[in-house]
Each structure stands twice: as C-alpha cells, then as structure tokens.
Amino acid sequence: MMSPKTARPGAKSAQALEKSLDLRALQRTPGFMLRLAQLKFFEGFYEEFAALGLTPATYAIFVVIRDNPGVPPSGLASLLRLRLPNLIKILNELESSGFIKRNRSKADRRAVELMLTPKGAKLIAEGARLTEPYNQKMLAPLSEAEQRSLLELLNRILPF
Amino acid sequence: MMSPKTARPGAKSAQALEKSLDLRALQRTPGFMLRLAQLKFFEGFYEEFAALGLTPATYAIFVVIRDNPGVPPSGLASLLRLRLPNLIKILNELESSGFIKRNRSKADRRAVELMLTPKGAKLIAEGARLTEPYNQKMLAPLSEAEQRSLLELLNRILPF
DNA sequence: GAATAATAGTTATATTTTATATCTATTTTT
DNA sequence: AAAAATAGATATAAAATATAACTATTATTC
Numbered sequence: 001m002m003s004p005k006t007a008r009p010g011a012k013s014a015q016a017l018e019k020s021l022d023l024r025a026l027q028r029t030p031g032f033m034l035r036l037a038q039l040k041f042f043e044g045f046y047e048e049f050a051a052l053g054l055t056p057a058t059y060a061i062f063v064v065i066r067d068n069p070g071v072p073p074s075g076l077a078s079l080l081r082l083r084l085p086n087l088i089k090i091l092n093e094l095e096s097s098g099f100i101k102r103n104r105s106k107a108d109r110r111a112v113e114l115m116l117t118p119k120g121a122k123l124i125a126e127g128a129r130l131t132e133p134y135n136q137k138m139l140a141p142l143s144e145a146e147q148r149s150l151l152e153l154l155n156r157i158l159p160f
Numbered sequence: 161m162m163s164p165k166t167a168r169p170g171a172k173s174a175q176a177l178e179k180s181l182d183l184r185a186l187q188r189t190p191g192f193m194l195r196l197a198q199l200k201f202f203e204g205f206y207e208e209f210a211a212l213g214l215t216p217a218t219y220a221i222f223v224v225i226r227d228n229p230g231v232p233p234s235g236l237a238s239l240l241r242l243r244l245p246n247l248i249k250i251l252n253e254l255e256s257s258g259f260i261k262r263n264r265s266k267a268d269r270r271a272v273e274l275m276l277t278p279k280g281a282k283l284i285a286e287g288a289r290l291t292e293p294y295n296q297k298m299l300a301p302l303s304e305a306e307q308r309s310l311l312e313l314l315n316r317i318l319p320f
Numbered sequence: 321g322a323a324t325a326a327t328a329g330t331t332a333t334a335t336t337t338t339a340t341a342t343c344t345a346t347t348t349t350t
Numbered sequence: 351a352a353a354a355a356t357a358g359a360t361a362t363a364a365a366a367t368a369t370a371a372c373t374a375t376t377a378t379t380c
Contacts, residue, residue, distance in 0.1 A: 265357095
C-alpha cells in the first residue's frame, strides 16, 4: 500500500487543512450551514437531472404548474422567489421548447394562465422518478425519521 | 373596520394566491426548502448587519481568520466554497480597508498567511454581538431544542 | 363616463455574482 | 538542471439577478 508522498512535512492538503481548522463557530451558524447544504443539493441536482435538462428552477416551475394548472407567472415568481422578468425568460424558453403553454385568461385579459403540454407533463414525470433516489443520496447520513424531522423544521421557519 | 376592497371577486393577491396553491410537492422537496430558508437568512442578514458593512461572505471570512490566524487563501476558499479568484477580490478589499493583513509564509514563500488587524478584530467582535439576536429572529418559530436539532441535522449531512 | 391610476405581463438593459484562462514566483519532482 | 506542480493573483468571460420602461387591460376617481 502506498503512503501519500507528502514531500514536505508541514504541507497540508486542502482536505487535511479543513480538518485541522477550528470551524466550530461556523458550524454553529445556521445561515452558513444552510448555504453549504443548499450548495450540496444544487450540485447533486445538476448531476442527477442533467440528462433530462432540468435545473432546480425549471424543476420547481414544472412541479408548481403540474399541481396548479392555470397559475399565473406572477404567482409563480413570488412563490419561487424569482423576479418576474427573470422568470419570463425561462418561461419563454420552456414554451418555445414545447413544454408549457400560455393561455390568456378570459376573466382578465391581462393575465396569463400557465399549463403543461403533454411533452412537459412527460418530462416532469420522468424527473419525479429521479427525485426519491436523489433525495436519499443527499440525505444519506440521516435516518428516515431524521429526514422527516429536518423537512418539518425547515417548513416551520418558512412562511407557508 | 375596512374590508379589503377587492373589486373583482375572483381576484387574488400574491399572498392569498400562495395560500390557495397546492405546494405539497415542493414542501416535501428538501432542496427547495433549503433554498428558501437560505434566502430568508441572507435577506435577514443584510438587514441586521448592513450598518457594519458585513456580508454573509465577509462575516464567514472574518470568523475563520479570527479562529485560525495564518489560514491561507486557498484553505479559506475551499472551506467557504468560493473560487480562489473571487475570494482574492474580497481579500484585496478587506486588506486595503485595513481589516486584514497578508503575510508571506517563511516556510513556503508562495503561501500567504491571513490574519486580522486590530480594526478587523474589532469589526467581527461587533458583528458577533449581533449574531445571537439575528439567529433567534430567523429561527423564532422553533424551540431551543428544535434549533439545536436543525443545526445538528445540517451538520450531519455536510462533510465536516 | 372620461380621465387617471393601477396591474399583469413583457422587453431591454444594468448590475452583481460566479467561473475560466492565464501569468508570476516559488517549490517539488525527475 | 530541467520539468512539473503549487499558491496566489489578475484579467476576462459567463451566468445569475435586479432595475427601468413599455403595452394592454382593468380598476378607480372625479
């Protein structure tokens, strides 16, 4: 078995250095830990869903439209914490790719009602099949009960 | 008492709309909830620490240097999940503002050792006083035990 | 009921954040 | 000694996010 050939005794790899640092203050900082956890989930997401071309944002958009056909862009934007112009850009792409459809509301002709096309419904159905294994991989260090607990605590600190 | 004057019966405010949407799928999606929680913490952070000129990133940088004087930029970058060039830009500002100091390592003259100046130490000490009330505000819906639990679960799914 | 204001959606653009490519100086490897 | 690797830094590109302004429609006000 080959021992790691660290030429100079004092030298430390990035990983070794992390282990030797005093990180206790950051570990007790919820905002920082949330950021790291979120980065981990996003990186994992791109790996898992790359084949389908889904991003975290489009995944959420698809799910909300699927469960709430007719939802307006403004509702979607405020829910997902996206600025409306940035969401519109994404919706334009999703529509021109044939995944969603925009209908003008009859009651208020300014308003737009969003819905999935069959093609969009198929895509998010495929994505949904990857969701469980992906979540399990991300939360692997936690028991089922702990996973539920984490989710519940997160829900509690958020408005809905 | 004035009733909200919604002229047209069918109309819904953004908030009312959120309440009427089916969000159960997203609520069971840890990655999405983590993102929302992180956004909440960041927004709250900017409000709370704006007077000190601290951002989430500079706060973390100060804390790590404070607890680990001599830490190199590369170690800091990998720990905070920042690309080195982006961190360097921040370090340049912090140094030219007199908050941190760069020393060339004697053992390896490529390496840089970071430390706080007295001015920097004072700033993070002031910031530290705001930390507890800020965290309490962000986590207000949770009991003390639940707050500890959330923190522990987050620590468990992360590498260190 | 005509003028005024407000709203939903959209486009264009600016700002900020994040990532990549390249360079110097130094150290390690061969 | 030459070649390769490393730490830091600079310049630049790409991506994400925010602001301003416009159109069409609906609501308000006088």
